[in-house]
Structures are given as structure tokens and as C-alpha cells.
Amino acid sequence: MDVSALHDVPLSVLDLSPVVSGSDAATSLRNSLDLARHAERLGYRRYWVAEHHNMPGIASSATAVLMGHIADATEHIRVGSGGVMLPNHASLIVAEQFGTLEALHPGRIDLGIGRAPGTDPRTAKALRGHAGPTANDFPQQLADLVRYFDHDEERPVNAVVAEGNRPEFWLLGSSGFSAQLAGQLGLPFSFAHHFSSDNTEPALKLYRESFQPSAVLSEPRVLLGASVLCADTDERAQYLARSQQLNFLSLRKGSPIPLPSPEEATEYPYTELDRAFIEKNTASAVVGSPETVRERLEQLVAATGADEVIITTMAHDHADRVRSYELVASLTRPDS
Numbered sequence: 083m084d085v086s087a088l089h090d091v092p093l094s095v096l097d098l099s100p101v102v103s104g105s106d107a108a109t110s111l112r113n114s115l116d117l118a119r120h121a122e123r124l125g126y127r128r129y130w131v132a133e134h135h136n137m138p139g140i141a142s143s144a145t146a147v148l149m150g151h152i153a154d155a156t157e158h159i160r161v162g163s164g165g166v167m168l169p170n171h172a173s174l175i176v177a178e179q180f181g182t183l184e185a186l187h188p189g190r191i192d193l194g195i196g197r198a199p200g201t202d203p204r205t206a207k208a209l210r211g212h213a214g215p216t217a218n219d220f221p222q223q224l225a226d227l228v229r230y231f232d233h234d235e236e237r238p239v240n241a242v243v244a245e246g247n248r249p250e251f252w253l254l255g256s257s258g259f260s261a262q263l264a265g266q267l268g269l270p271f272s273f274a275h276h277f278s279s280d281n282t283e284p285a286l287k288l289y290r291e292s293f294q295p296s297a298v299l300s301e302p303r304v305l306l307g308a309s310v311l312c313a314d315t316d317e318r319a320q321y322l323a324r325s326q327q328l329n330f331l332s333l334r335k336g337s338p339i340p341l342p343s344p345e346e347a348t349e350y351p352y353t354e355l356d357r358a359f360i361e362k363n364t365a366s367a368v369v370g371s372p373e374t375v376r377e378r379l380e381q382l383v384a385a386t387g388a389d390e391v392i393i394t395t396m397a398h399d400h401a402d403r404v405r406s407y408e409l410v411a412s413l414t415r416p417d418s
Contacts, residue, residue, distance in 0.1 A: 093392075093410065095130065097118075097130065098139075098396070102139075111148065114131070116400070122157065129156070129159050131149060132164045136204075137333075139329060161187065164392065166196070167199055177241035185247040194252040194253075195254060252270050252272050253270070255271065268296025268299050275306050306386055310379070313402070313406065316370045316374055324344045328350055
């Protein structure tokens, strides 16, 4: 791919509906609706929301509910899950929810599916119940989900609203397992480069080598997740990125927090081990001015052959988050 042609690569939004320090979940959800409207106006292709539970800094746990509101608040941007963590749910329920969304917003709904819990083991158990499915059941559960979108006279239970209302399926992953499964099933694949960058190129290679054409896809299709924060200058972007760095450090220490302000992050008493952890584990984040972000995104697309890039941006101030998406969108214009 021509690394100078970033405008040839569709960009999308992955929103975790961040709950920031000094605010609340209700404000975060209203901000997500506002950002979705901006994303549509700016030309982003998709707006996905992520499923996480029992995390004080994320408000997007009821993914299908939030998707419905976002689809109502917009007109043509695709709206999806990035993703639904399938072991947390019965396949029948997911089929009914997404069949309903597709029926109400035909041709606009994406069903991105993952096999991780999106939470800690105790919360996963509370979600699933004592006899709920596990990640080991994922291939069969996924097969059951897909079948619910077609009527079967021999099946005693059907997801009536899902029949004929099939969304666009995506398999999500951060490892070789999901990559290989997506390839074998002939599904488009979204890889979480933003938190598993060491696995990116091996997983995408495995996906492409494993790919079998299907009724929905004739050749591999990759949507790459990237953490991006763009501001008018490199210095400003690096300052704003301190919020996400401390947030990620707190998560890995087992004490997740609302997204802190840059000022709070600056004043945090980091140890040398903390700083080393942040440097190593946020190296894949694309942070900087428009010129810096353009260069890093072009390099990423060239290295991975991604067909699309889905961007997640965490900033304490909603205006800074909107501004980042505005600046990145401007990079896709041929004359920019």
C-alpha cells in the first residue's frame, strides 16, 4: 500500500464512553451521543462501543442499549459493538437484540463479537451465572448465534426478530485463536492492536493464511484497532496522554479508576517500575500533532496491510476528545 495514501483507508471510532474524574456515567453517555454525531459529520465509517463491566472508568457496559440510542441520534454512520463478549450472554439474547437493532436501522448495524470476558473473573461469574458458557465454548456459541439469523423449521426455538435481519458480523481478537477462527469462518477480523501490539503482525498473518471464502466475504478484511490522541502540537498531545497512561497503569495494578485529568496524572507519585511499565505498554499508542499522527498511522497501515482503522481516544476533557477526532479526520482529505 502507498504509505502516503492515508485518505484511502476508512477510519472509524471505538468508544468506551469514558467516565472521567469529577464526572459521572450519565454525562459520559451523553458525551458518547455527542461524539457520534461529530463522527458522522466528520466522515467516520463506523461508531462502535465496547463492552466492559465493573470498571469505574467505562460506561458502555450495556452495549446494545447504547447502540440503539446512538443509531437513533445519527443518520447513516454504521453503529456496532466492539464488541459483545459472547461468553457473557446467551446466543439467543444477542440474536434478538441485534436483530432488533438491524430491523430498526437496516444496513447500519455491526455485530462485533469477542470471546474475552471484558472484566474480572468475579464479575464474569456474576454475568454468566453458575452454569454459564465459558471462553472454551466460544466456537459452538458463535455457530449457534449465526444460525439464529436464519429460520429453521426443525429448531424448537427461533429468534423471530433476528430472522432476515442479520447485521454485519465481525470477529474481534487479540490473539492467534480468534484470528484463525475468523479466517476459517470467512469473517472479517478486527484486531486489538491498541492493547496487544506484539501479536498484531503474527495474528494478521495467521488470519490471512487461514482465510476461507464464505457467503459474506470473498477475501480477508482487517479492521485494526489503534489508540490515537491528536492535538495541535506534540507537546499538548503528550500532556493529554498522561490521563490514559495513569488509567492503564491503575488497571494493570488491579485498581481501575475513573479517567484522571492530566493534572492528576502529572502529580501521581510514579515509581521507576511504573514509568518503565508505561513506556513499554503504551509504545503502540499514536500520540502527537497532526503531522506526527499522520506519519505513525501511515507506518501502521503499511506494516499491517489494514483495510480500515478504528480509533479509540481517551481524553479527560470531552472537547479534547472531539478535537482529536476532528484533527485525525482532516488527515484523510486528499489535499491535507
